[in-house]
Amino acid sequence: MESTRQKKISRLLQREISEIFMREAKSLTLGTMVTVSKVRISPDLGLARAYISIFPTGKRDEVYSEIEAHTSGIRRHLGMRVGKQLRVVPNLQFFVDDSLDYIDNIDRLLKD
Template sequence: METTRQSKVSRLLLKDLSEIFQMESRNLFGGKMISVTTVRISPDLALAKVYLSIFPSNATEETLKTIKINTKNIRRILGNKVGKQLRIVPELAFFVDDSLDYIENISNLLS
């Protein structure tokens, strides 16, 4: 069960990370469309699991690798945005959210 504080911090991180990926996608990721679908924060607010949807989906692994290389830079930018609201900027762990691909696969199987 997620506490009120966890859900507030998750929403804050989701909003700010979405803005960061929107602004930095052209420079860092070659113009790929990256959207943050979910952020799950640990109970001690020290680790945030960020789930990303990447388009085009044929370059997902390569883009995720680039994101993981730039994690420190993304965390620094995030710290500048949320530094007044959070005492500690959480460590970021990025994962691919493949739920849209799963839904598409199920609909193809059903039709």
């Protein structure tokens, strides 16, 4: 069960990481659209798991490996943005959110 503080920080991190992907880290996205669908933060606020959707899905593996390789730079940009609001900037882990693909697959199966 997430506390109110965890929920607030998760929303803040989701918004700021999305802004980073749109502005500072455009080179990492390789011309794709990267959205942060959810951020979950640990109870000690030391680890944030960000779930990202990558569209179009053709370059998903390339973009994900670029993001993974530059996680420390993304965390540095995040620290510059939320440094006044958080005492410690959490470590970041990125996961590919494939729920949109799952929904698309179900729709396609139901239409047949």
